[in-house]
Amino acid sequence: MPNLSDTPPSRLQLRRAVASSFLGSVIEYYDFLLYATAxxxxxxxxxxxxxxxxxxxVASFGTFATGYLARPLGGVIFGHFGDRLGRKxxxxxxxxxxxxxxxxxxLLPTYAQIGSLAPIALITLRVLQGIAIGGExxxxxxxxxxxxxxxRGLWTSFTNAGAPFGMVLSTAVLTGTAAxxxxxxxxxxxxxxxxxLSFVLLAIGLFVRMRVEETPVFEAARDRASHxxxxxxxxxDHPKTLLLGVGVGLSAFVAQxxxxxxxxxxxxxxxxxxxxxxxxLTLSSALAVIGIIGWSALSDRVGRRPVVLAGAILMAVFGxxxxxxxxxxxxxxxxxxxxxxxxxxxxxxxxxLGALYTELFATRSRYxxxxxxxxxxGLGAGLAPLVFAQIDASTGGGGTTQISVVIxxxxxxxxxxxxxxxxxxxxxxxxxxxxxxxxxxxxxxxI
Numbered sequence: 001m002p003n004l005s006d007t008p009p010s011r012l013q014l015r016r017a018v019a020s021s022f023l024g025s026v027i028e029y030y031d032f033l034l035y036a037t038a039x040x041x042x043x044x045x046x047x048x049x050x051x052x053x054x055x056x057x058v059a060s061f062g063t064f065a066t067g068y069l070a071r072p073l074g075g076v077i078f079g080h081f082g083d084r085l086g087r088k089x090x091x092x093x094x095x096x097x098x099x100x101x102x103x104x105x106x107l108l109p110t111y112a113q114i115g116s117l118a119p120i121a122l123i124t125l126r127v128l129q130g131i132a133i134g135g136e137x138x139x140x141x142x143x144x145x146x147x148x149x150x151x152r153g154l155w156t157s158f159t160n161a162g163a164p165f166g167m168v169l170s171t172a173v174l175t176g177t178a179a180x181x182x183x184x185x186x187x188x189x190x191x192x193x194x195x196x197l198s199f200v201l202l203a204i205g206l207f208v209r210m211r212v213e214e215t216p217v218f219e220a221a222r223d224r225a226s227h228x229x230x231x232x233x234x235x236x237d238h239p240k241t242l243l244l245g246v247g248v249g250l251s252a253f254v255a256q257x258x259x260x261x262x263x264x265x266x267x268x269x270x271x272x273x274x275x276x277x278x279x280x281l282t283l284s285s286a287l288a289v290i291g292i293i294g295w296s297a298l299s300d301r302v303g304r305r306p307v308v309l310a311g312a313i314l315m316a317v318f319g320x321x322x323x324x325x326x327x328x329x330x331x332x333x334x335x336x337x338x339x340x341x342x343x344x345x346x347x348x349x350x351x352x353l354g355a356l357y358t359e360l361f362a363t364r365s366r367y368x369x370x371x372x373x374x375x376x377x378g379l380g381a382g383l384a385p386l387v388f389a390q391i392d393a394s395t396g397g398g399g400t401t402q403i404s405v406v407i408x409x410x411x412x413x414x415x416x417x418x419x420x421x422x423x424x425x426x427x428x429x430x431x432x433x434x435x436x437x438x439x440x441x442x443x444x445x446x447i
Contacts, residue, residue: 016212017147021140025162027205028136031102034170042191046110047119067130068382074134075371082367083230086214091139098132099202101125106195138371141354146215156354157296164288175278221363230368247417249377251410252349257384259342284338291347299352303423311348312414319407323400359424
């Protein structure tokens, strides 16, 4: 069998893999983050109308968080079969599951119609969304990384860039729908339209995804796959690597949850119109696509560690500037805060994660390890808005300093974990089993 590192993959397949990963990520995050926006501006009034406004917001963010809690489960389930049967099959299933769950959310009766069954059904579908996206990300980045022989930071970044692009799409559709009708009509039925449109995106995504072949790295390792479950391989042989990987990604997700979810509700509560906040979020999300791809490409040149370190340090400082900018009541400063945070600083931490996580684990357990590390870290994005809303409620709206301290603490954890890991950008995915923590940890076995 020829050495894959000496045999360039088909350029056509690489382009298809990258396009499929980007489009799949856009669709998955359109559905997933559409829920985030709706949780901040709609669901508290539609599914939790029996509660007072602040309690309804906390409850709405609680259902939002359940999707993130389900993501590690999705990573384990689809990672197991993705490491055993192949990446492509799992990606088709995850896309179908996400599309179906989102479409059904658009059909749900409200609390006024069926009472407590409405939020129960909403939570159930949110869990299915979480399982789907938990399996999607790992397979998508592996399809790009394992089809490429170099510049993995650049190629895998398109998967991560799909998240803010999905946010742009979801907020644009949601706000566009809201702008064309009265508040009463929007809360009555207009919010359903963006969820129902996910069916169209699903059809397009499946068409593209079905044309991508299995990765050459997986095909080469298929006959040498371990008989041990991939999850056991990760937990028994590489627990330190997994934990450090979680720490590396945590602050990026806490920042993501703050900037794309919590700040929507906070901005509206401090006096901005919903449309003003969503306009700023849409602009910053669009610019974040450029930031993610640009910083990730830089990580191919200077390494993953320097880029992520710079982002974590700068975000720790910015966390103390963010809320004072919003509290000015100035729309331009609100937009500036969102652009700096989401389009410049967050991509420094988030962009290189696609390549970094794939470079931490062996082919036989890479889908499971990368998914699990990323999705456990991703709990930060789901739990941060809920925790921050509770801090806000317990302090009567004066807890922004405490929130900034939490953000800074998470960034500090990322700094420590990045320094504890070796640089991964020069690893050969066909021959390296896992990246060891920096000094003092035994060298891992080969594939």
